[in-house]
Amino acid sequence: MNETEFNLLDEPWIRVMDDNCQIKEVSLTDALLNAHKYKALKGEMPTQDIVILRLMLAIVHTVFSRVDADGNEAELEEEDDALDRWESLWNNRKIPEKPVREYLEKWHERFWLFHPERPFGQMAVLDTRDYDVQKLNGEILQSDNKKRVFSPYSGEAKHKMSFAQAARWLMALNGFTDMGTKKPNPKKPGWLADIGTLYVVGDNLFDTIMLNYVPLYPDGEFRKECPIWEKDTIVIVGNKLLPIPDNRSELYTALPRKVLLIKDVNCVRVFKVTAGDYFETENAFIEPMT
Template sequence: MNEREFNLVDEPWICVLRKDLQVDTLSLRDVFLHGQDYLDLGGENQPQNFAVLRLLIALAYTIFSRVDENGKAMDIAEITDPDEAADEILRRWGALWENGRFPQELVLQYLEQYHDCFWLFDPERPFGQAPGAVRGTQYGAAKLIGDISEGNNKIRIFSNRAGEEKNTLSYPEAARWLLFINAVDDASGKPKQKGLKSIGPGWVGKLGMIQSVGKNLFETILLNLTFLKDGEELWSKKANPNWEHLPKEGERTEIPVPDNLAELLTLQSRRLLLERENGRVIGYHLLGGDFFDNHGENGAFNEQMTIWKVDKKSESHYFVPQQITPGRQMWRDFGSYFVEEAEEAKHIPGIISWLRTLQEVNLLPTNDTISFRIIAFEYGGGSQNSIINDFSSDTLTLYPELLSEQEIGVQETIEQQIAKCDEAARAVNHLFYNIFLAEGGDPEKRSRKGEMLFYRAVDEPFRKWLLQFRGDLLKEPKQLENAYRDWEQQAKSIANQIGNAEEQRAGVAAFSGRILEDKKRNTREFYSVPRADMWFKLELAKIYPKEGDAK
């Protein structure tokens, strides 16, 4: 079966969320013509939405890096004066934002010109695939489905699908999962050619994924459209998305880090080829694809949609993408996302630096909030990363003013308050453990129950507190001090409430207490609820001292 089938420009395949929170399925063309009418992407899970979003950003970048909002041909990569290029980039982005939708005629012209590049099935250039992958590892459809990810030898005992819905896929769903697998595939695939290194996870799966979220899908695409790397540098190459050239066939190909946004966002971490039968996708073939060094200093800082960490295992202490722990609230890592401290080696996400640039040239309205979404992605199978183990997402909303470099002092103080929350969480957990010991619990059995209860309780209050940082509050030192003090009182009160509830729950034996001997340390300690409460209050007083107390 070699005939062309299912063109992504014309056929509905992208799930989008309507304003009434129902899901529609649109073609690529309709997403760009009507994105302003939809809230967000609405696919099967957020990692899949992230992969689809990267495609949409790449398409928008490709079109509007070559022509301005009026259709005038002017490739920004050909502007020789850097300042002139930056001015044109920001002017062009601002014009698109002000328009509130993508110019219909320009989108249609591009999609008509490259229409034949978007066939899901094509004998020579199937979209996002490589015919040569037919020699690769063969998988069933269940491995393609990202919320199952069932391999040939690893059957999911508990699955949310069965029968045909598990073993075959419609073309629209297969197209979405195709992007997902290319982006975040695990490392279970094996090279077919002798002498090649093992296949690592897909590039996007290695990231601490972060994106901006607009009021509608059009805004989301545009906010993440980083025309300037890190909000400052020009991309050195012209837009070169993968669909505009014939598929690569080479397995496990090391390449330089792409220096144009479209090529980076459409990186082929895998060589894939879908199998179809009777109008359904029944499986796929897989080989390792393109990869590059993930050290930031070696060019990987071109990736704009990740947080970074210093790799302390390496002698040179390179920056590498930092994956996020599933279930962890975004605000707890506020500093990693938003605070670039001069005295500390840090690198904040490129998307944040880009938005900071937009804010500083007054292209973002200060009276509207801006939201961010993170996606945590975790592989299992030990160091082999051979299965997708877990993923989660979280969002955070604040006012653009807080992103400004002028507010570095406020940003650092917020980061300090989060550090105090971490200390308070540990103090609550310590109280729970001491009460557990007083009740007769095994000292070797520890839990994070108290810590988790504290973070759950402060989550909503902290998010509301962050929304105060705007306008006059940022200009008045006294108001800022009051805001910090009010939060400390609230956080301390929450910790006390959780602690009091746990103390009241404890039984009579815990109040009487018991003595524990530590033979290794040759110590004896008495544990009881009253003593645990005393230690807890002392810890909280150190974290949140009363005004006038020594800190």
């Protein structure tokens, strides 16, 4: 992959529903800053929506653990600070634009879906076989060995995805995963499938984000939020049991699979995938969605 293309902060790829129940694709930046204008996330399946919500929450947790609603540097130190921060954001009735834009501009380079060194949510180099994207598409999940009798896709549509569609299913794969690619640990179906995911739904997307934004931690301590795009390097051993991350932004953006989308002309036809690492679920008190 030598070309840099399709930045998730700029390109429309997240499916949202507006007040007229119309579904459209928007960028990650748009989804955050205009969350108050959208009823909900509306991907092809709910498995996309929860993973994308957690991506948005990772940004909200990170930004507002460091600055206040006006963008002034103000790290959270006391419980009252966290409660006041949540209340100020809630009363604002929309995600503050200035601090979010400044943060996303700083990390813009880490959000390319296709990049020679840091493709978002993927490994830049992956030495494994190619799979047809029908195995990535959660509405089909068709392998080379089994054919779907009643498939919502047919013909050429089964064998290619737009960049936007591939981005959504990449996110879903990293959250729920295909157990068939996890050998020799086939019992690990992915973190979100493992924990039985629960979250609060509000009257609009902004409300949903805020009702799931939990700046407090069970032990009363505050953590340095570190989503995966802020890490200098990404190391995934494969089938290794790891301690659960100590901050929600890292947990929400962890990569439990080694995946690589192969870019074709304006579409994705094949991808690579193999086993990633996984977390122990016992005493995972940092996870609020279970």
